[in-house]
Amino acid sequence: MRALRARRALRTLWERVGTAVGRGPAARFLERLVAVNALEAATRLAAQAFLTALPLLMAVAAFVPDTLQNLLADSLRSVVGVRGDVLDQVRRTFTGPGAAKTPSGAVGLLVTLVSATAFSRALQAVCERCWGLPRAAVRVAAWRWLLWLLVWLAALLVQAPLRRGFGTGVVSGLVLSLLSSALLWWWTQHLLLSARVSWAHLLPGAVLAGTGTVLLGYLSRLLMPVAMARGLADFGPLGPVFTLLTWLIVVFLVAVAGLAAGPAVASSAWYARTTRPLRGREPPDGRKPADGPP
Template sequence: MSESTPPGADAEPPRAGVWGRVRQVTEWGRAEADSLPWVGHLIHEWRRVEVVDRSLAIGAQGLLALLPMLVVVTSLVPDELGKLVGERFSDSMGLTGASADTVQTTVTQDVGSTIGFIGALITLLTASSFSRALQRMHARVHGLSTADASGWIVASLFWLAGFLAFLAAMAAVAWLRDDTGIGGSWWWLLVSLTVQTLFWWWTAHVLLLGLRPYRVLLPGAILSMIGTVALAGASDLFMPPYTNRYLESFGVLGLVLAIATWLIGFAGALVLAAGIGRLLTTIDVLPFRWFRYDAPPSAPAPHDLTPVEIHPTRRKP
């Protein structure tokens, strides 16, 4: 080394070694995923569907568009039904104590006389942004395009009506469970799970304009039911301390942040369920063979379980 060369000039910067190890771990992980077909296909599907982005978009629309619609709708229906919907909403998120009381008061407040008919109509139309975000997710999962908005928007509005009917049905099931003295029976759980599965099955069919057969959408509907039920069960454990702590620290803003977090988790469960459900329809093994679907020539074929292209990290020369 010449005298003009500073000592240690040829040495690798300290952080370069760290990033080099990160690249090695990344390449190793991708190589392992490529050797395990199911892991590789799951990674491919999650990247194609953009799970995180779709979950954030649906969760944000749920907070900004869906919740105001619930407030308006509960103010227009009989008080008893509005109270049941509010209780169902709080129970799904596992809210208790002050947070549950705040949500119950917010959802069941009478705003019909304040915003008027035009304001209520605008709020209901704005809520279609939530169903449109859900629709775009399902379309991307199944390789469809929503560029032609003529029928897609009508389907999203129609879904909102079905969603309100679903909330009323679940509130009725909860009322039968709690107020008729048969809460310990097994039948109410079976009815609840069946209603939820049918709703998510119908959701995918309506939002996709019937462009995919019912049998193709059944695995995703079952997984959506399992995911949302599991989320509701987990919410009973982690949401009460989480929401109460944020409510004490930030007031109503803390409750809004907690609800936004739950909605993003709820959206993530739906996105993962739809993606994995579609992947199950590509398996040529019983009993999944019944769910396989051969798209017509004019429609994009579903991604089959053929070798997945997982490109390794490009190395600089």
């Protein structure tokens, strides 16, 4: 009898735990990821970054001084976490002769920059899907795509000294990286959403996406060198390409997950109590009125 009562009690406890988990934050978070097609969005962003953003980096590197070329290569090493033979190959790519600094080369750089806006457009679509907003008009969003790319290039350029804390140490570098990444994602959402969501409601997603991508970047310093070397040994020159694509998918999956969780956190009661928005100044979901400025 005691054993039977113990089994019943254990079964009841298990059912209660299952019900709590099914209705808890973890279940709601998974529902958010499914609603925004997080894996598909991350794969699309990774493909656009690889096909358009990386060629833009190589095109820009051909026109900048040697100092900036070295800084860009070091920043890529800091972000991706590669070193050794793979880093030497990256350095040779950026410091090689590349495209000639001629008018035709400048036109090619401009064409590459315009092509890279496909990455900005894909990221804008993800942000709009997370907030359930319609696509912004091209006349409103076009200049935002180019501006985001330019700011992104500038932010990438300073990643190496930033993560070293500009010479003050690793701890301060981590703090600066977390802060700058959150600010960059905060501004990214505001820009690509055409200011249709208030700053206060964009903050949770920015913090989650920024923290996740920075911590993943530090973790990649341990994992990526081994993965790159193994891919090079197993598959030859294509091995690092496959590894880089996989890493990009993971990075953007973390970013999309953070952005998708942002609206849920921003609409929660405890966040409303924390931020205490002024009543009557903005709708409950954080969106500006439809006739407001873009």
